[in-house]
Amino acid sequence: MTWHVAEEDVRAYARGELAPPALWSADTHLARCAECRARLARLADPAALAAGWDRLDAELDAPRRGLLETLLVRFGVADHTARLLAATPVLRRSWLGAVTAVLLLTVLATHSTRVTASPTFFLTLAPLLPLAGVALAYGPVLDPTYEMTVVAPLHGFRLLMIRTVAVLVAGLGLNGLATLALPAYGLGALAWLLPALALTATGLALTPRLGPVLAPGAVGAGWAVLLLVAHERTHGGTLAPFTAAGQGVAAAVAALAAGLLYLARDRFDTRTPGPRPRPLA
Structure with missing residues (x-):
């Protein structure tokens, strides 16, 4: 990995304020870079992370419409x-x-x-x-x-x-x-x-x-x-x-x-x- 997401971009991403096209680049990079994901986890609000996981669980558990x-x-x-x-x-x-x-x-x-x-x-x-x-x-x-x-x-x-x-x-x-x-x-x-x-x-x-x-x-x-x-x-x-x-x-x-x-x-x-x-x- 030759580059990482800038610190200010990681903070903006954690707050949900990062706008495209930087958002798309950060999404792609975070999917492959464990180091940047660790930085994001340290900066992210635990309550926001918990709410995000709850929404994801609800979406996965929701029955699919026929x-x-x-x-x-x-x-x-x-x-x-x-x-x-x-x-x-x-x-x-x-x-x-x-x-x-x-x-x-x-x-x-x-x-x-x-x-x-x-x-x-x-x-x-x-x-x-x-x-x-x-x-x-x-x-x-x-x-x-x-x-x-x-x-x-x-x-x-x-x-x-x-x-x-x-x-x-x-x-x-x-x-x-x-x-x-x-x-x-x-x-x-x-x-x-x-x-x-x-x-x-x-x-x-x-x-x-x-x-x-x-x-x-x-x-x-x-x-x-x-x-x-x-x-x-x-x-x-x-x-x-x-x-x-x-x-x-x-x-x-x-x-x-x-x-x-x-x-x-x-x-x-x-x-x-x-x-x-x-x-x-």
């Missing part, structure tokens, strides 16, 4: 809300890929078996996907962060609504894209939307009483029974839930369930019934 969380923050979502959304299990690529595959197969099957004026097979399945997504987004069975949310100073209803909105945006968006692949049916291909909202809202409203697994399961079973009864009475025509009257009933059920959900919002601050959560990996 792609979804980064995008949410860039769109203006608060950091803590983005972290809650990114931890939602059903926003993972595996779930979204599975839903996409199911919708694709459903659309293909609807095209190949078109025998009525409405895409009955697609309309039957589409409302269940948002219900299943919301059911998997909250609760002790599949949410790896459930135990932390129970003890965190966070309103359980707020967490549920954050994740519900995220899952509905993803689920309804995929359903909407699948609907575009059925242009021959016109607006009739959108008859799944109100039933989907009705089923999801009803499942959420029943969650405080039945739990996050049994509630959507019961709603899904009720939907299946309703379709079977409607099929028996229709004899090949448009099923009752997808007629104008059925859409009106679905809208009324969705509104009623949303009201009941709001009234029961404080019950989400207690531990919901169900099996013990899976251990964190």
Whole structure:
């Protein structure tokens, strides 16, 4: 080493007052010269050094943002809300890929078996996907962060609504894209939307009483029974839930369930019934 950082530059560096380009030269030199680093350590304020190490430790220990969380923050979502959304299990690529595959197969099957004026097979399945997504987004069975949310100073209803909105945006968006692949049916291909909202809202409203697994399961079973009864009475025509009257009933059920959900919002601050959560990996 043929030269060393000047004494006054070392002092300015320790005070954080050294300006470029001398700062860049000092940084490069200090990385290679133990003697100058020793001089800097003698001149530096111990409290400032300790604070610097604390900031470095905090930066190294901070969890790294994933792609979804980064995008949410860039769109203006608060950091803590983005972290809650990114931890939602059903926003993972595996779930979204599975839903996409199911919708694709459903659309293909609807095209190949078109025998009525409405895409009955697609309309039957589409409302269940948002219900299943919301059911998997909250609760002790599949949410790896459930135990932390129970003890965190966070309103359980707020967490549920954050994740519900995220899952509905993803689920309804995929359903909407699948609907575009059925242009021959016109607006009739959108008859799944109100039933989907009705089923999801009803499942959420029943969650405080039945739990996050049994509630959507019961709603899904009720939907299946309703379709079977409607099929028996229709004899090949448009099923009752997808007629104008059925859409009106679905809208009324969705509104009623949303009201009941709001009234029961404080019950989400207690531990919901169900099996013990899976251990964190």
